[in-house]
Amino acid sequence: MASQKIGTLGFIGLGRMGGPMSANLVDAGFNLSVFDAAGTAERAPAGAAVAGSVAEVSGTAEAIFLSLPDGAIVAEVVAEIASNPGAASSVVDLSTIGIEAAGAAQATLAKAGIAYIDAPVSGGAKGAAAGTLTIMWAGPEEVAAALERAFDVMAKNVFWVGGKPGQGQAVKLLNNFLSAVAMTATSEAVAFGIAQGLEMKTILEVINVSTGQNTASRDKFPERILTGTYDAGFATALLAKDLRLYLESVARADAPAEIGAVVERLWREADKAMPGSDFTRIYEFISGEG
Secondary structure, eight states: OOOOOOOOEEEEOOSTTHHHHHHHHHHTTOOEEEEOTTOHHHHSOTTSEEOSSHHHHHHHOSEEEEOOSSHHHHHHHHHHHHHSOTTOOEEEEOSOOOHHHHHHHHHHHHTTTOEEEEOOEESHHHHHHHTOEEEEEESOHHHHHTTHHHHHHHEEEEEEEESSTTHHHHHHHHHHHHHHHHHHHHHHHHHHHHHTTOOHHHHHHHHTTSTTOOHIIIIIIIIIITTSOOOOSOBHHHHHHHHHHHHHHHHHHTOOOHHHHHHHHHHHHHHHHSTTOBGGGHHHHHHTOO
């Protein structure tokens, strides 16, 4: 992408992901106007302009980033932006909301002449703080070109996956499905090994130099489960939500869902059994140790 100059940026949603992402943008020298319905002043990064509403952000920011929990909230926010466009010419949605919700957001903004970039992220709170996220975005390349430097501040890996809103969501959902498979399968395998009198540390050491290695065995298990900290910073509820969106999208595409159906059920049951839990506690749910 050929980088272009852009003025004030907006950032709506300053939670576990949005907070560190917005802070990185301020630290990189961007003029940032921020808002969070849960309390902006307490969550705003130092140096950002604290806005009192979504409309105030869209009144001054040329491009607005969203980092919000679900499609319903994104729909409310984009409707408010479309009703009060101000200076806003584009919205970059970093949320994971599903294919249908992304299409609806694009349609709402298009009526106000505002471009929509579907740009979910992967890498968790740790990656958000370190600026090492992966951004998988879909939309018009010429619009995102102006945001190249902002993307580079937030992410280590930036991929354009297509021109149609929802394609970014599709890649994010299939990625999270694979992550969930790795977590559940590794939990079952480790629980089996421990039942044979093996130590978790030994099991992981062998797996991680063998063909069974995966993201869960390399990172989540040694860093979050073996240590007993269970602090990956991503909620079981959010992964269960992502898997529901994945399964719904698979059904609409008439694609295979044999494994997906089983994994979605397990995470839905885990969320019900362990409300408010970190997603690494799936090991306790699977193994029965919780």
